Amino acid sequence: MEVDDEIIKPKENEEDIRKPIVVILVGAPGSGKSTFCDHVMQVSTRPWVRVCQDTIGNGKAGTKAQCLAISSISLKDGKSILIDRCNLDKEQRADFIRLKESHQVDVHAVVLDLPAKLCISRSVKRTGHEGNLQGGKAAAVVNRMLQKKELPKLNEGLTRITFCQNENDVQEAINTYGALSSSDVLPSGIFGEKKTDTKVQLGIMKFLKRVDAPSKVSSDKAIPEPSNVAINENHHANECQEKSGTCTLGGVPTLAFPSISTADFQFNIEKASEIIVETVEEFVNKIGNGRLVLVDISHGSKILSLVKSKAAIKNIDPTKFFTFVGDITKLHSGGGLHCNVIANAANWRLKPGGGGVNAAIYDAAGPDLDIATKKRAGSLTPGKAITVPLPSTSPLFSEQGVTHVIHVLGPNMNPKRPNCLKDDYNIGCKVLREAYSSLFENFASIVRTQKKSSYYELSNCDQKVRREDGACVNEKNKKFKGSIEVSESNNLYSVDGKQNATSSGKKGGSLNKDWGSWAQALHKIAMHPEKHKNDVIEILDDVVVLNDIYPKAQKHLLVVARAEGLDWLANVSQEHLPILKTMHDVGVKWARTFLKENQSLVFRLGYHSAPSMRQLHLHVISQDFDSKHLKNKKHWNSFNSPFFRDSVNVIQEISEEGKPTLNDDEKFMSMELRCNRCRSAHPNIPRLKSHITICKLPFPANLLQNDRLLQNAPDKDANAC
DNA sequence: GTTCTAGAAC
DNA sequence: GTTCTAGAAC
Structure with missing residues (x-):
């Protein structure tokens, strides 16, 4: 485990000395949780309390509530806690993580992710186990528990996660925690490389990249410099291992930035797009493995479309720079795009509010951003940018994985705003160029700093995937070649790289x-x-309706156009708008009929x-996809990738552009399998x-927009819970 | 679209 | 040995 685990020593007289922490052990029976606790407590000068559910009832097994009660009392007493129970799933950990709020402490997880065989053999062999889990039954129990294993993520509310895959890792973690004095704190983030013990899926591996997060001294004291830690990432990473659907480790450093000055500051969009693309071109190779993403919240954004086409003309590597439609404050939760750095179109006073991106980012980040910003600077000059590390207490950090905000101030062409340039585009263009240069330079600096101290270098295994046995496999030898990246306008993803030419960008x-x-x-x-007549359930002049003979969900209808020559979407043009609307209306009518029968459908x-x-x-x-006929990846991806074109978007595109976008690249069929919720x-x-069958989480935000999903209102509320 | 099946993965 | 995928044939 090559980690930078340096303990941060507080300065003299610094507040929060003797701040206790909660360490949640995560591991199957036999993984060595109790031994870990014993060893830490033996060597540590910090007062620890081991909370063990197996013994909490006067030496016998107790309840989770008892564990929480003891934890609470001990924390009040200034003691740090080691939660010695399996805590293998998110739900089991949640109550202990909530101690964070009630006691204002940091909560860490130490994951003893040792090979299942080892845990089983230890459990089977041991005698006198406190929880009476030993002998023959242990194997079955361990196996069953490991099946349900759900590895922890930072967004559960954890400040630090340490993964241990072998005895050396465990010893290192013991050393780290054992060396903590009462006043020491550890950097936040994810430590330790996670390796799989189950099948590795190539499609998933393509998503595994790395990203770094800032260190943190304590929950309310962000240290000024970024450092060396990796952050959990669930969607975009080059290299990590996958297990039970929970993908860990980081993604590539990514900067999401809004178009500067083109909104409230009324800078000419055409000129701005030129400057964006030119500056990106200049910097794209100076940011290491980092990526730049231009974000706009509106569909049909002119600036995105201009930049996209100009970037294509300049042949800028689309894996390093692309556009994204979405809320810059919800890129991870709303669109599955993980950006560890976001840019803010700031005002010169660096103050919250005012509307637009600035207000949204400050709102989403909470007061932490304002406090952290004020420590750095009180104002900003047009053309300049400033990096502010985001404290992990900020929701933007914990929920979206944003570790830094770069404030950037562009030129103003709006007479109603300060420092208006009165249409002087000579100066305006110069200042905007400076603004982007400064923004990208700040981002490059973050990337460089993190790369220098990163715990996990890809250099030896770049462009490769790690197999279970640890061998690196050149992905060129694999069939999956698409690097499916991010949401683009209508879909959760578009394909980056060369695939774009034949997929999302393709018209017809x-x-x-x-x-x-x-x-x-x-x-x-x-x-x-x-x-x-046995097949169809409704015959109209323009359409017929029938049940799909191989339904891929509880309810699966086809509304078929009756016009000759209208074979598929590629044949559709503006003149077919009425039939498309009819098909849509008939589909909605049937969906509503089914919704009356079964309110839980979507x-x-x-x-x-x-x-x-x-x-x-x-x-x-229906979005349950509960069907014996759904058998393979193509079935799933044909309804859950950009290959599936929402009717509302098709109609919109034909109205506005005369043709629908076809995402017909075969790569979409090879995408990794992701839950639609x-x-x-x-x-x-x-x-x-x-x-x-068990996931009840809300659908992604992009699906909830634009009436893409039809559902009963009460269910909609339930989904949102 | 499905079925069949070889062979890879587990 | 069983499960799962993916390509060929229809």
């Missing part, structure tokens, strides 16, 4: 498609529905970018299916 493509003989069924039904309406069956058909499908990744279809 070849109109003719070779349809196999087996692909004609829908066409035949559409042309002669009266001959297929429906989504959309088209496959490259359907297998001839004749344009709209899928009306919580976006957790799963190694195979059976595991995914078992997960989606």
